[in-house]
Amino acid sequence: MTGELVLEMQDVVKRYGSVTALDGVSLSIAPGRFVGLLGPNGAGKSTLFQIIAGLFAPDSGAVEVFGMTHRDAGSDIRRRMGVVFQARSVDLDMSIRANLRFHGRLFGLGGRVLDDRIDALAMQFGLEDLLKRPVRNLSGGQQRKVEIARALINDPDLIIMDEPSAGLDTPSRRALVEDIRRLAANNSVAVLWATHLVDEVEGADDVIMLVKGKVVATGSPATLIADSGGGDLVDAYSRLTA
Template structure:
């Protein structure tokens, strides 16, 4: 996306692990208020890109700017305005939902009535109000994911990064997750970069970036991607352009 006011931009970002080049000159940006779907098969480099985007790794080459700032100069300013949902669950299973949200909010300097209000607001928004005083380990996988997203939204981020957030969820829970996040964008203008290998999660995104073997294969609106591939659906375009073996519209049950 040729963003005029990008919340995050990648400029020729490269990252290697020994001889393995995980990212190879990746360039694209996310416009303010946009949902951008990062589609790619397992091993495409999506998780590495998210770790770079979240400031966990520095790229070997190229640069990343978040809200016009560089991690090297303004990491604390960036992190205050960032929400991240990683592929691996990171909530404390032995704490209640409320305690998880309170702890995370305190990391952002929130306290007292302001923090309590934020907890109530995200709980209402994600329909987890009745789960606030339950231990997270007693919740279903879908509800645990909603707690993770609530935690990522507690600081009212300008940019939400999500790396395969639906891993382990059934179809009903996945589609509910998609709906909640679309509501978040519509209600608060939150920009979302959503990494997935499941096409139906992002087929209504504003922009699609196809990633394969660490490179951007194609970027455009869903209609533009379909037209470029000469297919009838985004799932078919994904397969044609990334070399996938089947349209990945359902979770792979072989994954842990």
């Protein structure tokens, strides 16, 4: 493995009893790349994210994040990573500001630096007038925006996002994709964006197609379209995962 990559996985296997969730998965992500992880529900995307985040260890295979392993340098990896899980994980009874401030302090942020970071993220996601409101009183889409803002509070070098647009309306979903793509391009942030919606990754630098725990295709959208003989990425996805 090479330390030049933000994330590298080789032949990763994860089983739950008789069910193989990941079956020899290999992938890599370089700094500044927006990578789409595209697959149907049940493909193994969430298991993959839990392993990258260090919540689970693979049964076999190797995983390095920033050239390190969770076993040897878990704290160092977490300081440089932002995670948006599919399931909600914010405190519903705390305000938006309290949630973001608590999470920021876990990364050693405080004072004016943290307050400025919270205000900037609230402005970015249209939450600036809601910062004092308990998360429980927000719409599902607004709660999702709080989750995403929280994942960005530590200015991470790698962001992994599991179905991050869940609960967002179409304009907000598109705006989020563009925001994260710009973040990757302008700040050399690596992004792994998991989704079952093809249109969210049409503008990705690379797309990894995952089906039944296996990587069945990988490459730029243009390459995948050309390799499949399809007319667009939706067509390519249907053909390559058939």
